[in-house]
Amino acid sequence: MAGAFAFKGCQKIRGAQIRVLLEAKDFFLFDCDGVIWHGENEITGAAKVVNALIRRGKNVVFVTNNSTRPRENYVNKFTRLGFTDVMLDQIFSSSYCSALYLRDVVKVRGQVFVIGCEGLRRELLEAGIPCVEEADDPDATIYNCDLTPDVKAVLVGHDDKLTFLKLAKATCYLRDPECLFLATDNDPWHPLSGGRILPGSGSLTAALEVASGRKATVIGKPSRFMFECISSQFSGVDPAQCLMVGDRLETDMLFGSNCGLDTMLTLTGVSQIEEAQEYRSSDLSTNHSYVPDYVVDTIADFLPAFEEIEEQNDD
Amino acid sequence: MAGAFAFKGCQKIRGAQIRVLLEAKDFFLFDCDGVIWHGENEITGAAKVVNALIRRGKNVVFVTNNSTRPRENYVNKFTRLGFTDVMLDQIFSSSYCSALYLRDVVKVRGQVFVIGCEGLRRELLEAGIPCVEEADDPDATIYNCDLTPDVKAVLVGHDDKLTFLKLAKATCYLRDPECLFLATDNDPWHPLSGGRILPGSGSLTAALEVASGRKATVIGKPSRFMFECISSQFSGVDPAQCLMVGDRLETDMLFGSNCGLDTMLTLTGVSQIEEAQEYRSSDLSTNHSYVPDYVVDTIADFLPAFEEIEEQNDD
Numbered sequence: 001m002a003g004a005f006a007f008k009g010c011q012k013i014r015g016a017q018i019r020v021l022l023e024a025k026d027f028f029l030f031d032c033d034g035v036i037w038h039g040e041n042e043i044t045g046a047a048k049v050v051n052a053l054i055r056r057g058k059n060v061v062f063v064t065n066n067s068t069r070p071r072e073n074y075v076n077k078f079t080r081l082g083f084t085d086v087m088l089d090q091i092f093s094s095s096y097c098s099a100l101y102l103r104d105v106v107k108v109r110g111q112v113f114v115i116g117c118e119g120l121r122r123e124l125l126e127a128g129i130p131c132v133e134e135a136d137d138p139d140a141t142i143y144n145c146d147l148t149p150d151v152k153a154v155l156v157g158h159d160d161k162l163t164f165l166k167l168a169k170a171t172c173y174l175r176d177p178e179c180l181f182l183a184t185d186n187d188p189w190h191p192l193s194g195g196r197i198l199p200g201s202g203s204l205t206a207a208l209e210v211a212s213g214r215k216a217t218v219i220g221k222p223s224r225f226m227f228e229c230i231s232s233q234f235s236g237v238d239p240a241q242c243l244m245v246g247d248r249l250e251t252d253m254l255f256g257s258n259c260g261l262d263t264m265l266t267l268t269g270v271s272q273i274e275e276a277q278e279y280r281s282s283d284l285s286t287n288h289s290y291v292p293d294y295v296v297d298t299i300a301d302f303l304p305a306f307e308e309i310e311e312q313n314d315d
Numbered sequence: 316m317a318g319a320f321a322f323k324g325c326q327k328i329r330g331a332q333i334r335v336l337l338e339a340k341d342f343f344l345f346d347c348d349g350v351i352w353h354g355e356n357e358i359t360g361a362a363k364v365v366n367a368l369i370r371r372g373k374n375v376v377f378v379t380n381n382s383t384r385p386r387e388n389y390v391n392k393f394t395r396l397g398f399t400d401v402m403l404d405q406i407f408s409s410s411y412c413s414a415l416y417l418r419d420v421v422k423v424r425g426q427v428f429v430i431g432c433e434g435l436r437r438e439l440l441e442a443g444i445p446c447v448e449e450a451d452d453p454d455a456t457i458y459n460c461d462l463t464p465d466v467k468a469v470l471v472g473h474d475d476k477l478t479f480l481k482l483a484k485a486t487c488y489l490r491d492p493e494c495l496f497l498a499t500d501n502d503p504w505h506p507l508s509g510g511r512i513l514p515g516s517g518s519l520t521a522a523l524e525v526a527s528g529r530k531a532t533v534i535g536k537p538s539r540f541m542f543e544c545i546s547s548q549f550s551g552v553d554p555a556q557c558l559m560v561g562d563r564l565e566t567d568m569l570f571g572s573n574c575g576l577d578t579m580l581t582l583t584g585v586s587q588i589e590e591a592q593e594y595r596s597s598d599l600s601t602n603h604s605y606v607p608d609y610v611v612d613t614i615a616d617f618l619p620a621f622e623e624i625e626e627q628n629d630d
Binding site for chain 2: 141142143147159160161162163164165167168171172175188189192195196197198199200202203204206207208209210211212213
């Protein structure tokens, strides 16, 4: 591909350029929110693009830092929004990968204290990892509550039911240096409709890092671990054949860079092309890892490329 | 004093050395928790020391990052624990100083959204600063809740009733660049009895800093602002005549250094002398600001010095 794009880095591509790229790559990694959907609304054309890639025999996987739902729910959501060909094993969420990390990498023995949504706990339980059961006692405080003796890991994800007590308990568990400290992801915030924003797992993790004086191991993007999960599930994944498509420079593009993948920013989500250009012109070379190789307005821009390919094939 | 202590920095002092120091200083600033009491228990001898200093005509003030109670409650607590001569105007808490900052420095016009305890809100209301009233609606979420239009500051203190919704609301308010972002203090955690620890305001502030992408202005120690409050209330305060006594290197000793005060670490609280010595031998010169000038095991070590002074006066 290098020949086709002499000035790599932040190249806005269209038409024939997209066609060449789609033909060159075997393996497509998509972020979800801001890339293929916004909450409960498909980004127009995204389902057609994903279905077409799958039908053409391309490998397609979804890598999402969203830890709030188990993968089964994702399958339903994909179907509901018209992504009819997506199967369970194509979904790599930070909750699923956290479960894999706890079970297969650190082989945790003991219970996990979860700051997170029910979906995260379900993903852990399905992997056979016991989670601390929290009694819903409104009178409990950190002064009088029970602490579970065999907690061997604290895992922080997005938690819209966060309370001070949960934070305080997690801080107490982390006093034991043998208790692992993991975060599903480090996303600082998420956009909501109407201009509101939602604190992300990165925000809750920061609170716990300060209170405990420790640093969390991050499972989700931009950490390489999700790519390791993909590589161990799909044999023969060649980074040179992959394209990572996302909407957030600090997670998706950095993840791609960290894993040696070509990256594409789509402008339907959080990051703007101007931010990418700023990173590109930065003197700080570490900032260059945030720069996408390619930029599209929306992944619906892939559609004309498919049509061109159809026409060529018809010729 | 310099002549008396050739090797300044972390000098463990006793007996006559303490007497010389007490005679040389006019103005004593004490941190509270870990210095004069532990929670509801006086540190043995502390009340005698404080009462004796006050009766000898020394200026004594209390500078605490604890933002959970209004100053009236402190007066009661002082009396209850035997500090019978302490008056309201000797108490400088981070909640009181936050109210002064909002009223007199930034002259906030509009409401303040408070993450903190009732005591912090009371201190603001007494200074005439309106705080957002939070309805206790268990069904409210960041998706459906009302946001108050004229919030001009977010103030974060210790909040044992923190919820995700409070954090999310604060994050939304901070999207307005004209909305100030303040923290009563930056303490990362606090020790509890039985080996448990409590996340401090610094932990909650970190969560909000990450979610908002902004940095909070810190009112409490180690920021100089509390000393400015003291100086404007007591005329003619000379830093050279002050001694700051505290138990935490990163707040109390740094505060003293920042304000040009001599500092004394007492070993009845959070920090150990070994940590102070490590800072002293650090190559990083900024670390030297954490090093106390003097160290005592407990401020009860002041008592023999008073007796010596009595004896001298009797001679």
